[in-house]
Amino acid sequence: MPKRVARHSRRRVLPLCAALVAFAAGSLLFSTAASAAPSPITTGIAQNAQFISPFQINVPMTLSCAAGSGYDLSLSVVQPEGFQFTMFGGGNASGQCDGKPQKLAVPVFPFSPFPGFGWTLGDAVATVDACQFNPFACDGATKAIHITLL
Numbered sequence: 001m002p003k004r005v006a007r008h009s010r011r012r013v014l015p016l017c018a019a020l021v022a023f024a025a026g027s028l029l030f031s032t033a034a035s036a037a038p039s040p041i042t043t044g045i046a047q048n049a050q051f052i053s054p055f056q057i058n059v060p061m062t063l064s065c066a067a068g069s070g071y072d073l074s075l076s077v078v079q080p081e082g083f084q085f086t087m088f089g090g091g092n093a094s095g096q097c098d099g100k101p102q103k104l105a106v107p108v109f110p111f112s113p114f115p116g117f118g119w120t121l122g123d124a125v126a127t128v129d130a131c132q133f134n135p136f137a138c139d140g141a142t143k144a145i146h147i148t149l150l
Contacts, residue, residue, distance in 0.1 A: 039137055039139050040065060040066045040069075040132060040135060040137045041063070041064065041065040041066070041071065041097075041130060041131070041132045041137045041138065041139045042062075042063070042064045042065075042139055043061060043062070043063055043073070043128050043130045043139045043140065043141045044061060044062040044063075044141060045059065045060075045061045045075075045126050045128055045141055045142075045143040045145065046059070046060035046061060046062075046145070047143075047145060047146065048060070048145065048146050048147075048148050048150060049077070049108075049124070049126070049145050049146070049147045049148070050105070050147075050148070050149070050150040051119060051121055051147050051148060051149055051150075052107075053118070053119075054110075054117075054118025054119055054120070055109060055110060055118050055119070056107055056108070056109055056119070057077065057089075057107075057108050057119045057147055058105040058106065058107055058108070059075055059077065059091070059105070059106050059108055059126050059145065060103065060104070060105050060106075061075070061103075061104050061105075061106060061128060062101050062102065062103055062104070063097075063101070063102050063104060063130060064097075064099075064100065064101040064102065065097035065099075065130075065132040065137075066097055066099060066132055066134070066135065066137075067097055067098055067099030068096075068097065068099075068134070069096075069097045069132040069133050069134040069135070070094065070095070070096055070097065070132065070133045070134075071094060071095060071096075071097055071130055071131065071132045071133070072092070072093075072094040072130070072131055072133075073092065073093050073094070073106070073128055073129065073130035073131075074090060074091075074092050074128070074129050074130075075090065075091050075092070075093075075106045075108060075126060075127070075128045076088065076089070076090045076108075076126070076127050076128075077089055077090070077108050077119075077124050077125070077126045077127075077145070078124060078125050079119065079120070079122065079123070079124035079125075079147070080123075081117070081120060085117070087110050087112065087117065087118065087119060087120075088110070088111055089108050089109050089110035089111050089112075089119070090108060090109070090111070091106045091107050091108040091109060092106075093106050097132055106128075108126075119147060120147070121147055121148060121149070122146070122147055123144065123145070123146055123147075124144075124145050124146070124147055125142065125143070125144055125145065126142070126143055126145045127140065127141070127142040128140060128141050128142075
């Protein structure tokens with residue numbers, strides 16, 4: 001009798017294992033195909049930012065997203081200023097996607113705790129995070145930039 005129970009259990013376990021293996025293989029194929037699909041939103045940051053004043057720089061960038069969807073982006077800049085002080089700031093933009101690459105100039109304002117400190121000409125690092133709403137997707141980029149008078 002115990003052999004019969006073991007044989008009966010084996011008959012149930014083998015199809016269950018086969019189903020689990022098939023499910024795992026299908027999930028792996030689906031996730032590989034999904035990860036290979038291009039993102040519907042892409043961002044890029046230009047090499048040079050325009051110095052407007054110590055209280056504003058404009059950072060040129062490109063954005064491409066699905067036509068008809070709205071987008072929202074946040075751009076931050078960090079710039080070392082000497083005396084162990086680092087200037088940082090941010091700017092935002094939003095709008096409507098048209099399915100083509102759009103050129104934007106995002107104004108970035110410093111978060112300065114001290115009056116008189118602000119952006120200076122020189123090197124910095126910019127980071128952008130952007131999302132579109134329909135279909136929902138996000139993209140980001142970080143790039144070393146140079147703040148110039150252009």
